[in-house]
Amino acid sequence: ELGCAVLGPTCTFATYTILSTPIISAGSFGLSCDYTVNLQRLLPPARKVSDFVINFWEKEDNFKPQWKSAYIVILKELKHSDGNFNETQRIELNALQQIDYYNLTKFYGTVKFDQGVFGVFEYGERGSLRYVLNDKVSYPEETFMDWEFKISVMYDIAKGMSYLHASDIQVHGRLKSTNCVMDNRMVVKITDFGCNTFLSPGRDLWIAPEHLRQEGTSQKGDVYSFAIIAHEIVLRKSTFYTERCSDRAEKLSKVITSYFRPDLNLDTASEKELEVYMLIKSCWDEDPEKRPDFKKVENLLGKIISKIHNQDNESYMDNMIRRLQMYSRNLEHLVEERTVLYKAERDRADHLNFMLLPRPVVKSLKETGLVEPELYEEVTIYFSDIVGFTTLCQYSTPMEVVDMLKDIYEGFDSIVDHHDVYKVETIGDAYMVASGLPNRNGNRHAVDICRMALDILAFMGTFQLRHLPGIPVWIRIGVHSGPCAAGVVGIKMPRYCLFGDTVNTASRMESTGHPLRIHVSQPTIDILQRTDCKFEYEMRGETYLKGKGTETTYWLTGETGEDYDLPTPPTAENFQRLQQDLAQMILACLERRLRGSVRRRKPLSSQSKEGDEDRVSEVESEGGPPEYLHLATVDNTLSTFL
Incomplete structure (x- = not known):
């Protein structure tokens, strides 16, 4: 720092x-x-x-x-x-x-x-002892930091403190697990000793009770601090862990006012643990004079380590080899575990990338960092937008508009997943899809786009707005086939974009179409006729397309042998009247929704209800829906029938 x-x-x-x-x-x-x-x-x-x-x-x-x-x-x-x-x-x-x-x-x-x-x-390259104890992934309990290793860590601290107490410095005063560091060979080294004129002891959970009551340092106070560290090493839990209390200030207060120590269950301890537990208990004795000095602690821990080696009948070399084997096995397990996590994270990242860009494009970007633009001889492009979207937005809040588009596009996206098509983008209420790129699929591009368009049209026939029930939501669909160029544009927020006259013509097909109709160009019909699929369509006639002149176009109405349950499109006369009356219909729907919410919140008397019903019937008779729309109330939900 x-x-x-x-x-x-x-x-x-x-x-x-x-x-x-x-x-x-x-x-x-x-x-x-x-x-x-x-x-x-x-x-x-x-x-x-x-x-x-x-x-x-x-x-x-x-x-x-x-x-x-x-x-x-x-x-x-x-x-x-x-x-x-x-x-x-x-x-x-x-x-x-x-x-x-x-x-x-x-x-x-x-x-x-x-x-x-x-x-x-x-x-200390490996950081503090407290950090190592907390890292149970890199230093697992049973394989790496076993009981013998814990004893050796305590032994290192005892040896260092024994030497320090015998030196001219004589006392540490700030001994704690964060002041014990580990080097690359997992040897514990004590730091922050000396410098008593520069550093104050502080008031931590490692400080002995007598020094919390009256500030100072002593060798017996260091022994108490060692006992708290040894408790951390044995349990590998938080400093001064006890189930009775978790607040640091409360623990300090109890240590000062009474005999209060961390949890150390002697009853459930094994024979090898009991000897260490008794040592810890003696080191944090309330009476400083009853605490052993570090020379005695060092000798006792040395005997415990020797006893472990004698019981196992292994030399120091055997012990080292055994530990290396344990560490190797643990390392293999750790690498395997991290590899699984890495692969899962990589798959999630790839899945997200594939949602934003085509799979071949993502692969090229990952391998070379570049995507060469490519020309496709024949693709089919789909455009659709919402009829009267501006009017709907005028009478909706921004969040209602977002929810409306979210509901519609989630339905579209679920349909797209079942066809060999690629969703290019959405711009406001416009929805653009292409097939035949980036993977070429012969004549299937026109078939998949037309089937997708029929599925989307069937979906819109049953779609209801959450905030404007009963108001019809109609879309126009345009489809065209032809050559196209595609490539990734931009460095930040890169997008896979399509270029060419085919894109413009497909957009013109949509804008010159009618509500709840699939407007298809002659090139697309020609491709469909080259396949074995039996699509049903009717000639619309000559249609003027801006920038293209007059073209022969068609209405796609279905596929032989398939029941798409398509909604009945309005006539040209009814569509013109709907455009004129859409705003009044939305206002009437909002008024009914508001009146319904007021009626639910405030129950009226029977006489008032009768008066309200009369007024409602008057409103519906005067400003109700146009005659070409029949609004039926089913279970208090307005449904639209054309």
Whole structure:
């Protein structure tokens, strides 16, 4: 979080005696070591520090130091200090620098930046012990972190604390699972010791009761902290876990005012667990004098480990091989599990991509990143839109319009899935579908589009608006066949688009059609006649298409041997009258819906109801639906019959 410094023999910013090897911290920026005070060298994040180190030494320049080894370190802020250490602080830092033990993190010195003064410490690659205990996927309970491994973790902590108590530092004061880190070899190293003039003990669940009541540090207080950590290791649950209480502040209060400890069930413990449980219980005794010192804890844990090895009759080499085999099996299981998750996620992503773009296009984009535009000699294109959509929107809220289109298009999409067609796009109330691309299918493109159009028309014959029951929803459909070019357009939000005169003609076929009619061009009829399918159609005659002139067109009415239950299309006269009266019909429907909701909310007396029924009948007689529409009420739901 705080940055990264390149320190070496030529660096002017180090405030301690430079070691014989350079130090590179795991941060995001660093001061240069070329005597240029204001120059900064940008460094990559911690995961790429190793790459930086390699490239740094391969680069030739006159300012590069002459050593070629590097360590990743961590910087910790030394609060309440400006770098001008007093006598007490210098003695403390010198004592800290003298500590060099396998289970204690190495302190290299201090460094001063604009942000403050920082201590430079050895870095634990696997993170804190608390993090490892929480990660039950990478470190599973029975295979990797078994009982012997848990004992060895406690043993590492006990050895480190035993050495620390015997040193000039004498006491830790801040021992907790987050201050124990693991290196790449799963060795536990204690950190954050010393620096008592810079860091305060705080009030955590690891602090001994006597020091919660009266601030201070002691060796027996460290033993209590070890007991809480050992409890975390054994159960692999939250710090100070107890079923009786989960609130941190409440736990601290109970520890201060009474004898309150985490859950540790001695009755159900096995023989090998009982010995460790008794050790933990003695370490968190309320009386500090009754707690064992770390030398005794270290010896007891060492005996437990030896006993485990003797019972198993295996040497250290056998134990190591067994652990490697367990780790290998667990790794295989983990890889298999992650592979299954990866494949499931990949399939979900592919499914989503296939909903947005054609399958061959997605495959080409994934393999090469490019999609070459392609010319198709013959495809069939379908267009449809909603008649009177503008009027419907005028008397509907935006959410009602969204719900209306959602209901309609969900029905269309379910029909599309049953045919060899590709949904190109929807623009407002317009719905565009094509067949014969991106996969060519001979003459089947015209057959599939026509069958799909008949299914959609049958669906619209039974469709009802949720917010305007009884109001007819009619669509126009246009179909045309011909050559077409297709390709992906755009980098952001790419779309598979169709280009060519065939697209324009199909759109003209739709716009010049009639409600509840499938308007088909001559080229499409010619293709249908080349197939074995028996479609039924009737000639409309000569139709003027903008930009094309006069063309012979047809109405598709069905397929021999198939019952599509198509709605009866209105006559030209009725359609013109519907367009004129649609707004009045919507207003009457809204008025009836409003009156119905008021009637349901407020029951009226019988006399009032009779008066209302008279008024309703008057309204329906004066402003009811036109004579060419018969509105029948069935179970309080208005249904439209043409």
